[in-house]
Amino acid sequence: MNAPKRKVWSMVGRDPETMPLEEIDLSHPGIWRANEYLPFLARLRRDDPVHYCPESAVGPYWSVTKYKDIVQVDTSHNIFSSEPTIGIVDITEEHNLPMFIAMDPPKHDVQRRTVQGVVAPQNLKNLEPIIRERVCSILDSLPLNEEFDWVERVSIELTTQMLATLFDFPFDDRRKLTYWSDVATAIPGGGVIDSYEDRAEPLGECLDYFTRLWNERVNSEPRNDLISMLAHGESTRNMPPHEFLGNIILLIVGGNDTTRNSISGGVLALNENPEEYQKLRDNPAVIPNMVSEIIRWQTPLAYMRRTALVDTELGGKQIKAGDKVVMWYASGNRDGDVIDQPDRFWIDRPNARQHLSFGFGIHRCMGNRLAEMQLRILWEEILKRFHTVEVVGEPERTYSSFVKGYVKLPVRLHPL
Amino acid sequence: MAKIHFIEHNGTERVVEAQPGESVMEAAIGNGIPGIDADCGGACACATCHVFVDEKWLDKVGPVQDCEDGMLSVSNDRRPNSRLACQIQVSDELDGLVVTTPEFQF
Numbered sequence: 001m002n003a004p005k006r007k008v009w010s011m012v013g014r015d016p017e018t019m020p021l022e023e024i025d026l027s028h029p030g031i032w033r034a035n036e037y038l039p040f041l042a043r044l045r046r047d048d049p050v051h052y053c054p055e056s057a058v059g060p061y062w063s064v065t066k067y068k069d070i071v072q073v074d075t076s077h078n079i080f081s082s083e084p085t086i087g088i089v090d091i092t093e094e095h096n097l098p099m100f101i102a103m104d105p106p107k108h109d110v111q112r113r114t115v116q117g118v119v120a121p122q123n124l125k126n127l128e129p130i131i132r133e134r135v136c137s138i139l140d141s142l143p144l145n146e147e148f149d150w151v152e153r154v155s156i157e158l159t160t161q162m163l164a165t166l167f168d169f170p171f172d173d174r175r176k177l178t179y180w181s182d183v184a185t186a187i188p189g190g191g192v193i194d195s196y197e198d199r200a201e202p203l204g205e206c207l208d209y210f211t212r213l214w215n216e217r218v219n220s221e222p223r224n225d226l227i228s229m230l231a232h233g234e235s236t237r238n239m240p241p242h243e244f245l246g247n248i249i250l251l252i253v254g255g256n257d258t259t260r261n262s263i264s265g266g267v268l269a270l271n272e273n274p275e276e277y278q279k280l281r282d283n284p285a286v287i288p289n290m291v292s293e294i295i296r297w298q299t300p301l302a303y304m305r306r307t308a309l310v311d312t313e314l315g316g317k318q319i320k321a322g323d324k325v326v327m328w329y330a331s332g333n334r335d336g337d338v339i340d341q342p343d344r345f346w347i348d349r350p351n352a353r354q355h356l357s358f359g360f361g362i363h364r365c366m367g368n369r370l371a372e373m374q375l376r377i378l379w380e381e382i383l384k385r386f387h388t389v390e391v392v393g394e395p396e397r398t399y400s401s402f403v404k405g406y407v408k409l410p411v412r413l414h415p416l
Numbered sequence: 417m418a419k420i421h422f423i424e425h426n427g428t429e430r431v432v433e434a435q436p437g438e439s440v441m442e443a444a445i446g447n448g449i450p451g452i453d454a455d456c457g458g459a460c461a462c463a464t465c466h467v468f469v470d471e472k473w474l475d476k477v478g479p480v481q482d483c484e485d486g487m488l489s490v491s492n493d494r495r496p497n498s499r500l501a502c503q504i505q506v507s508d509e510l511d512g513l514v515v516t517t518p519e520f521q522f
Contacts, residue, residue: 075461075483109489117492121520353455360461362490369522 016040021048025056026063026328026401027088029187032302033399038343041065041331050315058088061305061324062317065331067338067356069315073306073327075361077104080306080325082363087402088305088326095196097246101254101363111247112366114233118166118226119367127165131374134161135381142413147392150409154378155263162374163255168225169213180206181256184249190399207245214244226251258300259371261405263378264395265298266290268409269345271391276347284383290347291375296355297345302330302404304359329356330404388414418511422449422467425519434506440515441465441501451517458502463487464521465501470514477504477513493518 011028016039024040031037044051044065051063064070073080085091086102100111117123138157142148156178164174183202186192193199210227217223218231230236230247239247270277280286308323319325333356334342340350358365365371382389393410420443422430434443444452444465453464460483469477474497480488484500491498501515 071456071459071461075459077486105486105489112490113492116490116522120492121522351457353453354457358455360456360459362486364462364522369520 011040012036016043021051022054024051024063025053026303026326027053027056027058027061029190029399029401032401032404033397035397037302037330038334041328041334045331045335050317052317059090059324061088061326062314062319063331064314064325064327065335066315067332067335070327070329070332070356071360073314073325074304074359074363077362079309079312081309082108082304082306084307086304086306086363088303088324090324091196095199097249098243099246099250101250102246105362108362110235114236115226115229115247115251116366118224118229119370121369123224124369124373127370128373128377130165131162132377132381134158134165135374135377139381139385144413144415147410147412150267150389150411151260151264151406152408155260155406155409158263158374158378159256159260162259162370163252166226166255167213167251168223168227173209176206176209177252178256180249181252184253185257185400185403187400203245203249206248207241210244210248211241254365255367255370257403257405258365258367259374261300261398261403262295262298262371262375264406264409265300266294266375266379267389267411268391268395268406269294269297270389273345276345277388279347280379281383281387284380286348287376287379287383288372289349289352290379291372292352292355293345293347293349294375295357295371296333296339296352298404299330299333299355299357300404301357302401303328304363327359329359332356385416386413387416390414418506418508418513420506420510421512421514422451423514423516424451425517434510436507438506439502440467440504440506440510440513443506444501449517451519451521452501453521454502456502460484460487460500460503462522463491463500466491466493466518466521467499467501467515468495468518469497469499469504470516471497473510473513473515476509491522493522 010030011025012030012034049066054060064073081104082102083104084096100108138154142153160174160178163177164171182192183199188195213227214231217228222228222232303326306325308319308321308325310321312319336342358368390412392412395406396408398405398407418434420432420434430449432443432447441454441458445454455464456462481503484503488494488498
């Protein structure tokens with residue numbers, strides 16, 4: 001009989017201050033769903049900023065927890081590769097979807113340049129009135145003075161409508177985008193899928209659907225939507241199907257989960273900090289700054305993973321070629337060495353734009369300006385309608401150490 | 417002390433007095449020049465201090481740095497005179513430098 005494998009312990013309920021350092025495993029989705037992760041991050045920043053976890057459900061990996069170390073890793077793409085994956089789970093070749101977020105230069109650069117025009121600030125000017133119209137119609141359809149789920153009615157609905165617009169995706173089928181996005185980032189056992197094999201069918205459906213759209217667009221004049229851009233782009237028009245699917249999934253997840261959870265997170269943060277909510281009512285001009293603070297506070301993607309290409313040193317630790325290195329943005333964004341009063345949600349924070357949530361370096365979030373614009377417009381329109389979006393129950397959080405978000409957020413609207 | 421001229425995409429010109437040793441980005445931020453975001457604070461990591469250097473000054477500001485080249489190569493808006501302002505060090509030699517800011521920073 002083989003020796004029993006070391007038990008993979010649950011991190012939930014353990015004391016972050018006294019547990020042995022080497023047992024701290026931030027990859028455990030339980031501490032994120034239970035909202036217990038912050039003290040573990042603080043312990044590592046203090047006691048072991050570049051931390052080796054020798055054994056976990058996802059194998060051995062390094063955790064980088066300080067702001068400046070994270071920037072160093074993120075900007076050293078010659079040392080820390082984004083290939084083969086930016087997720088903490090090592091996936092087999094057959095389950096791996098190639099996408100440009102998980103590619104190094106030069107291929108990354110050309111594929112990214114092909115699609116980034118759609119979210120370039122120049123294009124956003126044209127999108128602003130459409131977004132505002134959709135925000136208004138969503139907000140005007142909400143019930144007053146009764147409980148409903150903000151995630152379902154606002155956060156998902158708004159981001160999904162936006163995605164459908166960017167892809168020029170059939171509007172009535174838009175919830176398929178949400179579903180595919182959820183499937184793509186789901187962890188087996190978290191409620192969406194039971195095993196990675198379960199992803200095959202919905203992702204196959206996704207590929208078929210987008211292939212139909214591709215064929216439509218490739219046979220017509222180039223237009224300003226993402227599918228048309230991929231279908232006509234020099235560096236992308238001959239992509240093999242699984243690479244097409246990978247990049248579609250990247251754009252869906254990138255535009256979906258992240259903004260969705262910042263929309264919910266902002267409501268929660270303002271409820272937990274009523275004096276900040278009052279500041280906002282008194283001075284709506286603070287909204288653009290608040291949007292950056294919400295994105296820092298929420299950090300909708302908790303980490304990005306890199307793989308060391310060569311032996312290297314980071315924060316005094318020897319990292320070997322092939323080692324898995326995880327940059328915990330959720331920790332760097334709470335690093336008091338760079339962020340003043342990092343645990344304070346502070347809507348008029350100075351230098352609010354200086355946060356890690358979009359990553360840094362060549363993989364920095366491509367849709368950052370679109371995300372900021374969606375949040376800005378949403379809050380401008382909320383303030384015109386409601387005195388308070390009141391959180392009336394415990395939020396339910398996502399079972400994931402990657403997507404830092406909310407499954408449910410019960411609220412009640414108090415009109416002006 | 418070096419005077420630096422920032423020209424906005426719409427032609428508005430502003431002149432600031434920069435200190436030798438600081439970067440052109442820091443001179444812009446310190447003087448409230450619009451069109452420079454500098455999200456990463458000067459780490460050559462975000463390309464939100466992108467400027468176009470006036471042709472006459474290209475030799476004086478020196479070559480594009482490696483880290484800068486990586487960031488600029490993911491921009492659709494890159495031109496031969498593109499630089500990241502955080503990577504240009506102010507010196508007396510640059511007194512009179514002229515840079516144009518793009519309409520949008522990524």
